Amino acid sequence: MKSGKGLLLLLLLCAVRIPCPGEKILHLGTSTTSLVLDARKGGELKFVYYGAKVEPDDLNAILSAGVPYSDAYQAYGKYPDEETPLWVVHSDGNMTTRLVVRDVVTETAGGSTVTVIRTGDDIYPFDVNVCYRTYTDSEVIETWVEITNREKADVVLNRFDSVCLPIHKGDVWTSHLSVGIMGEAGLVEEPLLQGTMSIRNKDGVRNSLNSHSEIMFSLDGRPDERHGATIGAALCYSGNYELAVDTYWGRYHQFRAGICPDNSSYRLAPGEKFVTPPVALTFSLEGKGGVSRNFHRWGRNHVLRHGNMPRKVLLNSWEGVYFDINEEKIVSMMKDAAALGGELFVMDDGWFGGKYRRNDDSSALGDWVADRRKLPGGLKALTDSAAVAGIGFGLWIEPEMADISSELYEKHPDWIIKAKGRDIVAGRGGSQVVLDFSNPKVRDYAVKAIDRILKENPRIEYIKWDSNSGIYMHGSQHLPSDRMSHLHIEWHRGLEDVFRRVRELHPDIVMQACGAGGGRVNWGVLRYFDEFWTSDITDALQRIYIQWGTSHFYPAIAMASHISASPNHQTHRPAPVKFRADVAMSGRLGLELQPADMTDEEMAVCRQAVADYKSVRNTIQMGDLYRLVSPFDRKNVASLMYVSPEKNDAVLFWFRTEPFAGQILPLVKLDGLDRDRMYRVTELNRIDDTPLPFEGKSFSGAFLMNYGLDIPYRHDVPEERKSDFSSRVLHLEAKD
Numbered sequence: 001m002k003s004g005k006g007l008l009l010l011l012l013l014c015a016v017r018i019p020c021p022g023e024k025i026l027h028l029g030t031s032t033t034s035l036v037l038d039a040r041k042g043g044e045l046k047f048v049y050y051g052a053k054v055e056p057d058d059l060n061a062i063l064s065a066g067v068p069y070s071d072a073y074q075a076y077g078k079y080p081d082e083e084t085p086l087w088v089v090h091s092d093g094n095m096t097t098r099l100v101v102r103d104v105v106t107e108t109a110g111g112s113t114v115t116v117i118r119t120g121d122d123i124y125p126f127d128v129n130v131c132y133r134t135y136t137d138s139e140v141i142e143t144w145v146e147i148t149n150r151e152k153a154d155v156v157l158n159r160f161d162s163v164c165l166p167i168h169k170g171d172v173w174t175s176h177l178s179v180g181i182m183g184e185a186g187l188v189e190e191p192l193l194q195g196t197m198s199i200r201n202k203d204g205v206r207n208s209l210n211s212h213s214e215i216m217f218s219l220d221g222r223p224d225e226r227h228g229a230t231i232g233a234a235l236c237y238s239g240n241y242e243l244a245v246d247t248y249w250g251r252y253h254q255f256r257a258g259i260c261p262d263n264s265s266y267r268l269a270p271g272e273k274f275v276t277p278p279v280a281l282t283f284s285l286e287g288k289g290g291v292s293r294n295f296h297r298w299g300r301n302h303v304l305r306h307g308n309m310p311r312k313v314l315l316n317s318w319e320g321v322y323f324d325i326n327e328e329k330i331v332s333m334m335k336d337a338a339a340l341g342g343e344l345f346v347m348d349d350g351w352f353g354g355k356y357r358r359n360d361d362s363s364a365l366g367d368w369v370a371d372r373r374k375l376p377g378g379l380k381a382l383t384d385s386a387a388v389a390g391i392g393f394g395l396w397i398e399p400e401m402a403d404i405s406s407e408l409y410e411k412h413p414d415w416i417i418k419a420k421g422r423d424i425v426a427g428r429g430g431s432q433v434v435l436d437f438s439n440p441k442v443r444d445y446a447v448k449a450i451d452r453i454l455k456e457n458p459r460i461e462y463i464k465w466d467s468n469s470g471i472y473m474h475g476s477q478h479l480p481s482d483r484m485s486h487l488h489i490e491w492h493r494g495l496e497d498v499f500r501r502v503r504e505l506h507p508d509i510v511m512q513a514c515g516a517g518g519g520r521v522n523w524g525v526l527r528y529f530d531e532f533w534t535s536d537i538t539d540a541l542q543r544i545y546i547q548w549g550t551s552h553f554y555p556a557i558a559m560a561s562h563i564s565a566s567p568n569h570q571t572h573r574p575a576p577v578k579f580r581a582d583v584a585m586s587g588r589l590g591l592e593l594q595p596a597d598m599t600d601e602e603m604a605v606c607r608q609a610v611a612d613y614k615s616v617r618n619t620i621q622m623g624d625l626y627r628l629v630s631p632f633d634r635k636n637v638a639s640l641m642y643v644s645p646e647k648n649d650a651v652l653f654w655f656r657t658e659p660f661a662g663q664i665l666p667l668v669k670l671d672g673l674d675r676d677r678m679y680r681v682t683e684l685n686r687i688d689d690t691p692l693p694f695e696g697k698s699f700s701g702a703f704l705m706n707y708g709l710d711i712p713y714r715h716d717v718p719e720e721r722k723s724d725f726s727s728r729v730l731h732l733e734a735k736d
């Protein structure tokens with residue numbers, strides 16, 4: 001038994017190991033970061049270092065000086081008082097595992113290198129590959145684990161994290177996103193204290209509604225946008241997860257992330273391989289801003305579908321007409337969208353149904369045929385009208401779901417998630433149920449349903465894929481009883497299978513991931529999608545906060561951001577169209593209202609905003625984000641900017657978040673520009689009668705970053721158009 005202070009000290013000393021010459025030191029890296037592991041054959045895999053790039057001489061010096069070692073990926077058994085990323089019960093009931101390194105293999109293909117450290121139990125035929133992928137053009141390292149049972153009977157996996165990363169103690173703070181008080185993606189920043197900090201999601205279906213599976217660690221104290229060593233981690237997975245930081249004895253916080261093991265113990269059959277979802281790790285010395293930019297670039301280049309293709313400006317029908325869809329209305333909305341400069345129209349919920357109708361949210365999910373009573377010409381007539389209007393056509397669908405009031409459920413009551421012998425627990429509309437994607441027949445149905453719509457209507461170029469229910473009762477009508485605890489894992493394997501097959505059939509279609517708002521904002525999902533619906537809250541002021549949080553891990557190109565009606569439908573807050581348009585322009589711009597209800601002023605401002613957005617969308621969608629003043633800091637202003645990779649073009653957004661008479665707002669210092677270049681300033685989406693004092697003038701990057709611009713707080717507009725809102729969008733173009 002280990003106990004008492006003396007023993008603790010002894011253990012601390014034991015934890016400091018110095019590698020012997022000839023030991024296998026693995027130096028994995030990106031152009032600015034290093035991850036160093038000790039992978040001696042026959043020894044336990046040890047973590048040595050993760051952070052800013054170390055040169056070989058420094059590494060040798062560090063190693064010979066004696067680095068404190070920590071386990072890189074160990075299993076339960078040796079020290080039962082420690083948390084471990086893996087906990088296994090072997091086929092004979094042995095609850096302990098000791099993983100030792102067998103060998104290391106690397107494979108390079110298509111701009112990335114995968115390093116596999118093959119470890120295994122020292123007495124059982126039980127293998128664990130600890131894998132790392134590095135890219136030549138990205139600062140992100142992806143890591144995951146492959147577990148194979150070569151024993152004669154099932155091995156039970158009780159915990160199966162994707163990563164275990166020691167983080168040296170000090171003044172370490174975390175930044176993560178929770179539902180908080182601001183809707184989705186509320187930014188939470190707090191220091192790491194003693195004990196276990198855990199972020200979980202057990203919705204079963206959508207995993208970013210209540211909290212996100214991404215986190216940053218600011219190693220030098222309070223999180224800062226521009227300075228400080230900062231680690232970022234994102235678990236790329238669509239299902240239940242847990243991110244945990246264990247802070248107990250020893251020098252390190254232990255960060256673990258993986259599939260949430262609660263109610264999900266997994267019986268690994270002989271010969272079966274269990275692959276965990278990857279965790280994307282990154283590091284920057286440029287604070288949170290640097291970490292965000294690393295995630296954005298990696299996401300655009302390696303994860304997101306069509307990550308470098310500019311996104312179209314769209315009009316979505318949901319807040320405009322809700323379920324009240326008919327052909328005439330949709331055709332006139334498409335024409336209005338085109339007149340506003342829109343490039344795509346998306347028909348949301350309410351378009352389908354046969355025997356059961358979709359006039360509200362209580363029926364017809366699963367019956368994916370156009371309701372001819374609303375749309376006599378079917379989808380074909382609409383896509384033809386879209387083509388005539390010169391606009392693309394998109395469609396809402398919710399393929400993972402059914403309603404009890406649907407022909408689908410009538411035919412296949414055994415296709416839904418339900419516990420044996422128990423009544424159904426329905427979700428939205430008192431009728432919505434989740435299809436059992438652990439069942440291959442159900443997956444085939446979903447793939448065929450989408451494929452049929454897209455094949456019959458080849459002009460559809462965009463799908464909004466929604467998901468409005470969690471799993472409300474644990475139970476599959478398909479899985480055998482000894483595999484019932486696999487439900488959550490099998491369901492998400494099934495979901496990924498459906499995503500993959502749809503993508504194989506329709507690689508070019510643009511797809512938005514939606515989950516009752518921002519429930520599907522995850523890098524695991526975005527491997528198959530082009531963008532996500534950020535939140536069902538479209539209030540512009542609140543969106544500043546939601547988009548600020550989301551931008552920590554996700555780029556503007558993927559962040560759907562729509563101009564909605566005033567007063568807003570969720571908060572009932574009225575806001576001038578200029579403010580609504582400016583906020584929406586800071587992401588992937590769209591509109592979500594009934595154009596027929598817009599005033600002439602709204603029409604004019606939106607038309608201008610769409611045209612201006614198109615002129616700078618490459619910089620917003622492909623540029624580097626610099627967050628300048630946080631709305632969460634309550635300085636009455638929020639500001640951010642995007643800078644093109646060549647630093648010759650930038651777009652600055654400035655929003656007054658809380659107006660008071662006589663208030664003095666801080667100057668906003670710009671960032672990310674070239675100090676030595678001159679930038680000409682032009683206001684976009686301008687409504688003022690007089691130009692800004694610096695309109696058309698040029699300033700050096702150094703001046704803009706050292707001092708900033710003194711932005712007028714109020715708009716120079718006629719009395720009847722004055723309001724307590726104000727916002728600016730400035731375009732900065734390098735003069736050379």
Ligand code: GLA
Pocket residue numbers: 318348349361396466468514515516517518533536
């Ligand atoms: C969810 C989505 C909305 C809308 C509705 C339709 O709530 O988040 O954007 O599509 O479903 O029912």
